[in-house]
Amino acid sequence: MPGFPMPEALRPPWLKLAGVALALALWQAGAMLANHRMVPDLPAIGAHLLDDLADPEFRSHVLSTLMHGLLGLAIAFTAALVAGLAAARHWLVDAAIHPLVTWCYPIPKLALYPLVILLLGLGWESRVAQVALECFFPLFVQCHAGGRAVARRMEWLARNAQAGRWHRLRDVILPSALPFVLTGLRVALPVMLIVTTVTEFIGDSQGLGHVIVRAASYFDTAGVLSVAVVLGALGFAGDRLIVLARARLVFWERGVEL
Amino acid sequence: MRAAAPGGDDTRPLEDFLRAHPGVVSLAFVLGLLALWEGAAAARWLPTYILAPTAIAREFWVMTTDGGLLVPAAHSLRRALAGFAIGGSLGVLLGLLAGASKPFRDLFDLNQAFTHPVPKIALFPAVALVLGFTDSARILIISVSAFYPAYLNALNGALGVNPRLFWVARNAGASKLRVFFQVLLPASLPRALVGLRISLMVAFVLMVATEVLGHSNGLGAQLMRAYREGEYGAMYAGIVAVAACGVLANAALQWATRRLLAWQAHAGVPHA
Numbered sequence: 001m002p003g004f005p006m007p008e009a010l011r012p013p014w015l016k017l018a019g020v021a022l023a024l025a026l027w028q029a030g031a032m033l034a035n036h037r038m039v040p041d042l043p044a045i046g047a048h049l050l051d052d053l054a055d056p057e058f059r060s061h062v063l064s065t066l067m068h069g070l071l072g073l074a075i076a077f078t079a080a081l082v083a084g085l086a087a088a089r090h091w092l093v094d095a096a097i098h099p100l101v102t103w104c105y106p107i108p109k110l111a112l113y114p115l116v117i118l119l120l121g122l123g124w125e126s127r128v129a130q131v132a133l134e135c136f137f138p139l140f141v142q143c144h145a146g147g148r149a150v151a152r153r154m155e156w157l158a159r160n161a162q163a164g165r166w167h168r169l170r171d172v173i174l175p176s177a178l179p180f181v182l183t184g185l186r187v188a189l190p191v192m193l194i195v196t197t198v199t200e201f202i203g204d205s206q207g208l209g210h211v212i213v214r215a216a217s218y219f220d221t222a223g224v225l226s227v228a229v230v231l232g233a234l235g236f237a238g239d240r241l242i243v244l245a246r247a248r249l250v251f252w253e254r255g256v257e258l
Numbered sequence: 259m260r261a262a263a264p265g266g267d268d269t270r271p272l273e274d275f276l277r278a279h280p281g282v283v284s285l286a287f288v289l290g291l292l293a294l295w296e297g298a299a300a301a302r303w304l305p306t307y308i309l310a311p312t313a314i315a316r317e318f319w320v321m322t323t324d325g326g327l328l329v330p331a332a333h334s335l336r337r338a339l340a341g342f343a344i345g346g347s348l349g350v351l352l353g354l355l356a357g358a359s360k361p362f363r364d365l366f367d368l369n370q371a372f373t374h375p376v377p378k379i380a381l382f383p384a385v386a387l388v389l390g391f392t393d394s395a396r397i398l399i400i401s402v403s404a405f406y407p408a409y410l411n412a413l414n415g416a417l418g419v420n421p422r423l424f425w426v427a428r429n430a431g432a433s434k435l436r437v438f439f440q441v442l443l444p445a446s447l448p449r450a451l452v453g454l455r456i457s458l459m460v461a462f463v464l465m466v467a468t469e470v471l472g473h474s475n476g477l478g479a480q481l482m483r484a485y486r487e488g489e490y491g492a493m494y495a496g497i498v499a500v501a502a503c504g505v506l507a508n509a510a511l512q513w514a515t516r517r518l519l520a521w522q523a524h525a526g527v528p529h530a
Contacts, residue, residue: 019365020372038388095276095283104501106459106508110466111478111500114485114493118307134463191463194377198467209380213471216383224384228376235375 040222048222049229058211062230065207068124069196072131073188079132080139081181085173088147101140109134110198117202124206127199134195135188142184146177182246189238193231307490317491318498326492327477327499334476335503337393338465341400346457348401349408350450354442356409357416370409378403379467391472400464404457411453415446451515458511462504477503 024042031041040048052058087094113130120126150173158172200209208227215223276283292311299310309317321327356363382399389395419442427441469478481496 013364013368015361015364016368020368022365023369091277091280092283095280096287097284099281099284100288103505106462107501107504108459108463108466110463111481111497114481115307115497117485118305190375190377193375194379194463194467197377197380198470201470212380212383216387219387221384221387224381224387228380228384231380232372232376235377236372239375 038221040225044222045225049226052226061206061208061211065196065200066234068127068207069131069192072128073135073192075128075132076135076139076188080136080143084140084143085147085177088144098144101137105137110195113199122203127196127203130199131192131195135192138187138191139184142180143177146180147173149180150176179246179250182242186239186242189242190235193235197231309490309494314494314498318495321492321495327495330475330477330480331499331503334465334469334478337396337476338400338461341397341464342404342458342461345401345404346408346454349405349453349457350412353409353412353450354416354446357413357446358438358442374406379464382468382471386472391474396468399468400461403464404461407456407460408450408453412446412450415449416442418449419445448519451518455511458507462507466500
């Protein structure tokens with residue numbers, strides 16, 4: 001329709017793209033001014049990234065990071081869902097564990113890593129356990145809030161309809177808690193990437209964290225930055241997936257901006 | 259309602275008491291866990307590297323009084339709080355600016371979306387190649403990490419401010435600067451403080467993480483060294499010290515939050 005302003009969602013996001021171009025240009029200018037191999041320019045990082053992606057060994061490290069991170073996240077998710085919902089639905093469980101979790105939340109669980117290594121060794125088990133430990137807390141907080149967010153009327157209705165406990169959990173409580181659970185996953189995902197990377201700095205020679213430390217020991221800054229780009233892409237893709245899942249699963253909350 | 263004790267349907271004095279005082283339940287739960295741990299250690303069921311709670315408390319007390327923990331704690335806290343102050347304040351400031359101005363927000367939007375999920379600790383080795391394993395390198399990484407939660411929450415806080423507040427201020431002839439500091443900032447403060455709370459937690463995680471690589475004089479390095487040398491007492495004391503720093507800093511921020519939001523009807527910030 002001529003003369004009619006295009007809806008905002010359809011207009012190409014020129015300014016946003018200009019922002020990215022500006023940031024990249026600033027980096028390139030800085031690298032050219034510094035003219036130092038510790039500050040690689042964009043073509044150097046890009047070339048390194050392409051080399052890395054073509055290398056099967058690099059891809060196996062990506063896979064290792066992803067598998068262990070996701071396994072830790074899955075364990076944390078299961079534990080947080082069970083504990084969070086139990087605490088939200090039963091006063092005794094709540095009184096027992098909720099204050100404990102609140103107190104432990106601001107503690108950096110990374111300090112426990114030496115102890116986790118002593119218990120589980122330097123292999124993948126300790127990494128998975130550390131990721132699970134750190135991701136549990138943000139997930140618990142959201143699952144707990146979600147378990148509390150069930151509308152009273154819905155519960156009365158379900159009870160009146162003679163819905164059993166399992167039925168109520170599946171059809172009333174879990175759907176009400178879903179938006180909160182997904183928010184928790186969104187908070188936990190970057191935490192998962194941080195912890196996986198740090199534990200790979202220390203542990204046995206696997207994963208992207210190990211690739212970073214190896215590149216740094218060769219003074220290969222472009223190699224470190226190329227891994228950072230890969231990690232950023234993984235995080236970005238994971239985040240988009242959660243947002244997409246939210247749009248799909250929580251269809252009744254259309255228009256809620258994340 | 260499920261009865262805690264069988265039989266008594268009319269009066270359940272124990273349950274009523276516990277419902278009214280949930281703190282008793284949590285205290286009993288924690289003490290029970292500690293007692294189990296202590297008992298298992300006393301019965302020698304646990305491996306030698308798991309110390310009993312009383313032994314850890316003794317070690318922590320000894321190392322605190324002889325200064326073995328306080329000096330590393332001071333170094334670690336200085337870096338964590340410096341990074342939090344720089345990253346957090348920049349995050350809130352730029353977040354509010356982005357909330358107030360759409361062009362500014364658009365310029366930042368995609369950059370933020372791509373760089374936010376990068377674990378900033380991955381950049382630490384690269385930064386350390388240029389700056390060395392120094393305080394500046396560590397504080398830089400901590401501030402960059404602390405920036406994002408503060409920025410995102412301040413931005414969302416600013417976007418959620420009731421536009422009528424701006425209209426009123428504008429009608430009263432307030433300048434742009436005045437609107438920014440006297441309307442936008444206080445109105446977005448509750449949300450911004452939620453972000454700062456996450457920033458503080460992130461700063462403490464990164465405080466430990468940045469001490470894992472290179473030589474450092476902080477708590478994280480101290481406890482990794484104790485682990486490598488098999489000095490388990492010192493390792494546990496370090497863990498307790500890190501935990502205490504995290505809990506205390508969080509409590510301080512919550513206290514400040516309550517002071518800052520005292521004018522609000524619902525003082526106190528929802529859990530992040």
